[in-house]
Amino acid sequence: MAGGREVERLIDLMAKLPGLGPVSARRAVLTLIRKKALLMAPLATAMAEVEATVRECRICANITTDTFCEICRSPKREQTLLCVVESVADLWAMERGAAFKGRYFVLGGVLSALDGITPEGLRIPELVRQVLEGDISEVILALNATMDGQTTAHYIADQLSESRAALTSLAQGVPIGGELNYLDDGTIAAALNARKTF
Amino acid sequence: MAGGREVERLIDLMAKLPGLGPVSARRAVLTLIRKKALLMAPLATAMAEVEATVRECRICANITTDTFCEICRSPKREQTLLCVVESVADLWAMERGAAFKGRYFVLGGVLSALDGITPEGLRIPELVRQVLEGDISEVILALNATMDGQTTAHYIADQLSESRAALTSLAQGVPIGGELNYLDDGTIAAALNARKTF
Numbered sequence: 001m002a003g004g005r006e007v008e009r010l011i012d013l014m015a016k017l018p019g020l021g022p023v024s025a026r027r028a029v030l031t032l033i034r035k036k037a038l039l040m041a042p043l044a045t046a047m048a049e050v051e052a053t054v055r056e057c058r059i060c061a062n063i064t065t066d067t068f069c070e071i072c073r074s075p076k077r078e079q080t081l082l083c084v085v086e087s088v089a090d091l092w093a094m095e096r097g098a099a100f101k102g103r104y105f106v107l108g109g110v111l112s113a114l115d116g117i118t119p120e121g122l123r124i125p126e127l128v129r130q131v132l133e134g135d136i137s138e139v140i141l142a143l144n145a146t147m148d149g150q151t152t153a154h155y156i157a158d159q160l161s162e163s164r165a166a167l168t169s170l171a172q173g174v175p176i177g178g179e180l181n182y183l184d185d186g187t188i189a190a191a192l193n194a195r196k197t198f
Numbered sequence: 199m200a201g202g203r204e205v206e207r208l209i210d211l212m213a214k215l216p217g218l219g220p221v222s223a224r225r226a227v228l229t230l231i232r233k234k235a236l237l238m239a240p241l242a243t244a245m246a247e248v249e250a251t252v253r254e255c256r257i258c259a260n261i262t263t264d265t266f267c268e269i270c271r272s273p274k275r276e277q278t279l280l281c282v283v284e285s286v287a288d289l290w291a292m293e294r295g296a297a298f299k300g301r302y303f304v305l306g307g308v309l310s311a312l313d314g315i316t317p318e319g320l321r322i323p324e325l326v327r328q329v330l331e332g333d334i335s336e337v338i339l340a341l342n343a344t345m346d347g348q349t350t351a352h353y354i355a356d357q358l359s360e361s362r363a364a365l366t367s368l369a370q371g372v373p374i375g376g377e378l379n380y381l382d383d384g385t386i387a388a389a390l391n392a393r394k395t396f
Contacts, residue, residue: 047242
């Protein structure tokens with residue numbers, strides 16, 4: 001039905017992407033076929049290129065096409081400030097904020113008894129090594145405000161208790177532009193407890 | 199920020215797909231990178247393969263990897279029944295219904311004064327040639343129930359007035375499982391006008 005096995009296989013693969021289901025994958029593939037020269041060919045090339053060149057930064061596990069990522073290589077970044085994030089997506093989100101001038105450490109997940117994710121699976125020993133052996137003055141635990149994220153933050157804090165680095169975490173409160181009416185009770189309580197002089 | 203130019207280029211290209219915006223494209227690319235061997239490599243290959251092999255069926259303009267598509271080649275399909283659809287997506291939708299046993303003719307769009315789409319741009323002369331020269335007993339105009347779709351249907355009917363083939367169109371009415379409460383007035387009126395003995 002879908003114009004041959006190759007096309008059906010492409011639809012099946014596209015449907016595995018987050019945000020695309022079987023129906024939208026079919027629509028995407030039809031668009032690709034309609035824009036063969038303008039979109040499909042460049043996309044196939046770009047994908048093959050990224051697949052061949054992308055790897056983990058040896059220091060922070062960010063995505064890079066070199067041995068070390070742009071951030072770890074940059075002399076402009078504060079070398080003594082280390083921000084621990086769960087994923088590369090979170091690192092990118094932090095970078096979009098453009099407020100952090102230090103380096104990152106990507107855990108690659110959070111501890112989870114349910115999913116069998118252990119400290120070793122998360123590069124926590126490597127983080128401890130970098131903090132203890134390096135000249136780090138502050139470790140910011142920028143983990144998600146979920147149960148697993150906070151468990152992981154506490155575990156890391158425990159492991160780093162011997163280091164001289166200060167341990168901090170992101171402030172919790174009302175998001176910029178956020179309406180109290182739409183916030184959950186936990187956030188309102190956290191914002192109230194951390195209230196500042198106006 | 200996004201791990202090198204190659205990755206950023208891939209995100210930009212992915213964001214051009216229908217259903218994906220800048221944010222979901224980023225998420226999709228991160229998934230691709232995480233599943234490099236399992237998803238990105240096969241996807242790049244499948245895309246390059248389809249890009250290299252896919253083309254329009256010489257008869258009906260369906261997508262195929264051969265000169266003629268599966269449907270046009272199939273001896274099981276009724277050769278005298280021709281269903282005119284706007285796009286390959288509509289052809290696939292008809293095939294999912296599995297109720298039609300004839301062949302198709304993909305117009306590639308509908309007439310539109312606004313977008314400057316003329317009969318020649320839609321392969322209408324080729325359709326007329328196939329119907330007049332071939333042994334076609336019925337032409338089903340399965341065009342979308344939009345203004346442009348219906349204009350195109352009327353134009354085609356006009357062009358085929360000399361042919362002996364019967365001209366039909368899809369019935370309009372209440373969709374299976376449809377609730378009257380959620381239907382537009384035009385559909386309800388059409389369903390009422392075409393009411394059948396119970």
